[in-house]
Amino acid sequence: MKKSFRSSCPISSTLDLLGDKWSLVIVRDMLLFGKQTFKEFSQSQEGIATGILASRLKKLETFRLITKRKLPENQKENIYLLTKKGVDLAPLIVEVAYWGDKYMPEYNLELLPLKGLKADKASLIKQIQNNYNSIFEKTIR
């Protein structure tokens, strides 16, 4: 998968990769809701089309934000897991959530497992990452 980068700026280059309406929604589903399968991603309330989902998963895999594997007990279904590079999007995801919570009051932060820790963002981010890492460990063990 070819990806062209517009400049040597790390902001625009990150947006070359993740600047679309879906990539970070998929990362949200993995990181905050522990989703792992194509079926789980396709059932999110945003209603992603399966073609777009397949293409975004492929892109995230190509750039090593996620890995695809099969579990020994189920050789039919792929499961998708965030790599460290993907889990390190937690601070960015949290800022997206907080900005949306502040400026789109019709949208509801309570829908996300981010409650009660707003004052201490660093702890919240660490908690999200530790939680995901323990899901990861449990899954591939």
Place this chain on the structure above:
Amino acid sequence: MKKSFRSSCPISSTLDLLGDKWSLVIVRDMLLFGKQTFKEFSQSQEGIATGILASRLKKLETFRLITKRKLPENQKENIYLLTKKGVDLAPLIVEVAYWGDKYMPEYNLELLPLKGLKADKASLIKQIQNNYNSIFEKTIR
């Protein structure tokens, strides 16, 4: 300008607004480089097409992330300024920059005025916002 929101999640709603390759590049140019005019935005190294630039500025204005005005001494040229809602994207922009710096080592954080303060993100964000606010004050005074 109609904008449809996919769900009541603040993450996906923020991406409905800002999840594209250009909106945050324009915010970067305003916030970190103090750019204010159409001409200045169009001269960024990413080479935004003028039609896309015009449409993104209109969207950012519609959703009150920026305001457009004219200066008394120059009635020909519009200048664009971030609102508080726009300036409050600083934490998100900083996270985008740091993730890009960490995971796209071919891209160069030194290009951005973000040097030396990596350890203290909160101070960096405050400094960026204060700096922008003083540009704002000087411009409209």
